[in-house]
Amino acid sequence: MKTNDDLNYLRKITDLAHDYYLNKLSLGEISKKYHLSRYLIAKYLDDAISQGLIKITINAPQERNFELENKFRQLFAIENIFILKDSENPSLKNENVIAFAAKHIQSLINDSQIIGLAWGDTVYRVIDAFTPKVKENLVFTQFIGENMKYKSAAGSGRMVEKVAAKYDAHFVTIAGPLYIVNNQIRELLKKEPAFDHAMSLTKKIDLIFCGIGTLSSIESIPAWNESKSIIFPNVDFENVAGMLYGRPYNSDGQFLNIVNDKTFGLDIKSILQIPRRVAFTNSKFKARAMLGALRGKLLTDIIIDESIAQRILMEAGDNTL
Structure with missing residues (x-):
């Protein structure tokens, strides 16, 4: 009693x-x-x-298509590929990717100390699905500047604060903008006291997680859209398959602005040396962007579902499955 x-x-x-x-x-x-x-x-x-006061139920199992995963490993030489079977319930289709991504990323966070993340609605939903934990000596940080979606809960700075609250952890933001056109100003700002701590942390990041973006993610922000040709000089926007780490790349996974990169934050060479780089998407419209990321080996871990995987194969000209 x-x-x-x-x-x-x-x-x-x-x-x-x-x-x-x-x-x-x-x-x-x-x-x-x-x-x-x-x-x-x-x-x-x-x-x-x-105590049974809360019951967390998964309405449909997050079953994986191992045959399709093996095919992707052979085609793209990426080990950590997770392809979830499509749910028979359309309302659960997107939730399966979110739930699986949250669980996988939290397992990686357990062995990490400094975590970098980007922004976006899908990233916001994945963080929302995190199980609250307390982990000492954990730091979440931006690795590139602010995307300037200040009114959005899925903006850069707010995202870092949100995930840190899940772990009762520290967070560090980069107050500067995502793009700085003047090369000298951009490099000098990194050395200012206001940015020095954040920039030094970015060089120690163990794990990055993010969504896959398209050019529309830049075009939706007036300040960037109005200056696209200045921010991305000599880039043919018809060739842009996706946006990752703030940079445009083509369907072969080649970044299109390496020679004249205006991004404020960690450089691409350093980003591609980070041990785990996780991305996920539940949008069928990002198949071409994901194909480029796969071909360019821009990520170490990818989480998608069957329908997106099939679209990627179609984009790649492979209709064998």
Whole structure:
């Protein structure tokens, strides 16, 4: 028989779980509301699951198509390729990629200390699907400048803050813009005290996770769209298959602005030396962008579903499956 203390405890963790999972309060907001440390909140949320107060159900198993994965490994020589089987329930199709990406990235975070991330709605949803944890000596950081979507919750700076709250961890932002056209100003800014700490952290990143972008991600931001030809001099925009790490690349995975890169942040050579670089997409319109990333070996881990995989094969001229 449960005592009053037991019942009070169950009510407390139920209230915490309700605020976190249903009201979408952050660990910081809950900490202020209940005057509890973030460590205790994470523990209470785990208790709520173990006590059966919260039931997390997956409506469809995240089954993988191992045959298709093996084909992609042979075609593109990438080991960490994850292709999820399409759900029979259309409403769950996108959620499977999000849930799998969240689980995979969190497993990699366990062995990392400094994590870089980009922005975007899909990245936001993956972070939202993270299980709250407390991990000491963990730092999340931008590795390139601010995309200037200041009114969006999926903007660069807010994204770093959001994921850090999931781990009660530190975060560092890069206050400068994503692109700086003047070469001298861009290089000198990196040495300013306001940016020096962030820039030094980017050189120690163990893991990057991001979505796959297209040219529309730049064109949707007026400041960049109006200056495309200046930001990307001599780039033929018809050849742009995708955007990754803030840079345009073609369907062969070749970056188109290496000679005159205006991106403020970590350079491409350093980015491609980061041990784990994870990207995911649940958009059928990004098959060409993903094909370029595969061909150029721009990523170490890729998470997609069957329908996108088939579109990639069609783009590549392979219709054998």
